[in-house]
Amino acid sequence: MILHIDMDAFFAAIEQRDNLSLRNKPIIVAGNSKRSVVATASYEARKFGIHSAMPVFQAKQRCPRIIIVPGNRHKYAAESQKIMNIISGFSPLMEQVSIDEAYVDIRGCEKLFGPPGRMAQKIKAAIFNAVSLTCSIGIAPVKFLAKIASDMDKPNGITLISPHEMDTFIATLPIAKVPGVGKQAMKLMEILKIVTLGDIHKHDPDLLNKKLGKMGTRLYALSQGKDPSQVENNYTRKSISSETTLDRDICDIESARHILLSLAQRVGRDLRKKKWVCRIVSIKIKFSDFTQITRSKKIEPWICSSAAIFNEALSLYEQVVLKKKIRLLGVGVSHFRGKDVPIQMELLCPPGEQQKKQWESVDMAVDSIMEKFGSDMVKKASLANPTRKKPKQG
Numbered sequence: 001m002i003l004h005i006d007m008d009a010f011f012a013a014i015e016q017r018d019n020l021s022l023r024n025k026p027i028i029v030a031g032n033s034k035r036s037v038v039a040t041a042s043y044e045a046r047k048f049g050i051h052s053a054m055p056v057f058q059a060k061q062r063c064p065r066i067i068i069v070p071g072n073r074h075k076y077a078a079e080s081q082k083i084m085n086i087i088s089g090f091s092p093l094m095e096q097v098s099i100d101e102a103y104v105d106i107r108g109c110e111k112l113f114g115p116p117g118r119m120a121q122k123i124k125a126a127i128f129n130a131v132s133l134t135c136s137i138g139i140a141p142v143k144f145l146a147k148i149a150s151d152m153d154k155p156n157g158i159t160l161i162s163p164h165e166m167d168t169f170i171a172t173l174p175i176a177k178v179p180g181v182g183k184q185a186m187k188l189m190e191i192l193k194i195v196t197l198g199d200i201h202k203h204d205p206d207l208l209n210k211k212l213g214k215m216g217t218r219l220y221a222l223s224q225g226k227d228p229s230q231v232e233n234n235y236t237r238k239s240i241s242s243e244t245t246l247d248r249d250i251c252d253i254e255s256a257r258h259i260l261l262s263l264a265q266r267v268g269r270d271l272r273k274k275k276w277v278c279r280i281v282s283i284k285i286k287f288s289d290f291t292q293i294t295r296s297k298k299i300e301p302w303i304c305s306s307a308a309i310f311n312e313a314l315s316l317y318e319q320v321v322l323k324k325k326i327r328l329l330g331v332g333v334s335h336f337r338g339k340d341v342p343i344q345m346e347l348l349c350p351p352g353e354q355q356k357k358q359w360e361s362v363d364m365a366v367d368s369i370m371e372k373f374g375s376d377m378v379k380k381a382s383l384a385n386p387t388r389k390k391p392k393q394g
């Protein structure tokens with residue numbers, strides 16, 4: 001059986017935990033620029049129909065007394081780390097998939113922690129004791145059903161889909177609930193008169209593949225209760241990324257450099273925190289008309305320094321022919337391994353390796369300053385705001 005653990009209203013719950021005056025109130029965690037969107041809403045705010053990704057102005061229209069709390073990435077990442085450490089104590093096979101969710105394969109853990117439902121209760125209690133936050137847990141024989149189940153009794157619930165209930169569950173599961181089935185796919189589902197995941201099974205797999213490509217094949221397997229994706233330890237996790245919607249649309253290289261550098265630093269810091277190195281760097285560009293592209297590159301050496309990530313991201317950016325202004329930029333890394341896994345190359349110290357090592361020591365020093373004093377304490381000179389006034393003397 002597989003567990004999917006997802007924290008409840010994660011950022012908002014942390015803010016409510018840390019500030020008594022926010023408890024039981026409708027709050028959202030969001031930036032304060034004109035274009036900000038809601039990162040998350042407390043369950044009190046959700047009663048007004050407010051949800052993640054909604055523009056803040058719309059949230060205010062729905063609930064004029066909404067409290068807007070600025071986010072604190074550093075704090076959320078630290079809480080996430082504590083939670084993931086607790087979860088990993090329950091099974092060696094655990095996969096963190098976002099800042100607040102993880103899968104756990106609990107095969108072979110029953111002797112230690114009891115049957116799956118009991119184990120889920122123990123995980124919830126351990127998390128709550130450590131960080132005073134609640135989560136919801138889904139339990140199922142396959143990953144995609146565990147994910148769906150964790151959302152069925154939120155907040156603070158446990159939902160179990162046992163092997164013998166699985167077929168009935170699939171037969172009636174609305175197809176839109178299946179992870180990966182978005183608006184575009186739904187249009188095709190309507191044409192094919194597919195309403196539930198069970199309906200998929202009634203179609204010819206070749207036809208599904210023709211109409212839906214890889215997704216057709218995947219959905220056909222899921223409709224039989226087979227999920228090819230396994231719980232994978234985090235070295236194989238898909239990616240670490242960071243992106244930002246810009247205050248104004250840009251088209252000049254200087255602004256883009258500035259933003260890519262800041263994103264590369266953020267991604268690099270997350271990577272180093274996990275003690276990983278990576279081999280693929282990617283960028284994402286969303287244009288002013290909301291179309292978007294991604295570009296990625298496999299690199300020869302394993303890297304983890306922010307400078308190396310930045311250089312690769314910049315070279316990808318420079319290869320893009322820009323015809324429209326840019327609204328959002330993102331940088332991501334993937335294909336990981338642990339940093340401490342010895343590799344021969346390091347012994348040989350090829351050209352450039354020395355310089356790479358120097359950057360890594362700079363990064364380590366900067367990371368530890370940020371860890372102690374917050375991410376605004378130290379910046380690359382090229383990220384400092386040249387127009388900022390000097391503090392007045394006297």
Ligand code: TTP
Pocket residue numbers: 006007008009010011012038039040041052053099100101154155
């Ligand atoms: P989610 O788990 O999707 O949402 P949640 O934990 O706030 O609420 P739920 O109880 O429904 O699970 O995301 C986890 C955190 O990630 C969330 O607290 C804020 C952040 N986030 C964003 O910053 N932007 C987004 O669009 C989403 C969906 C989440």
Ligand code: MG
Pocket residue numbers: 006007008009010100
């Ligand atoms: Mg969550």
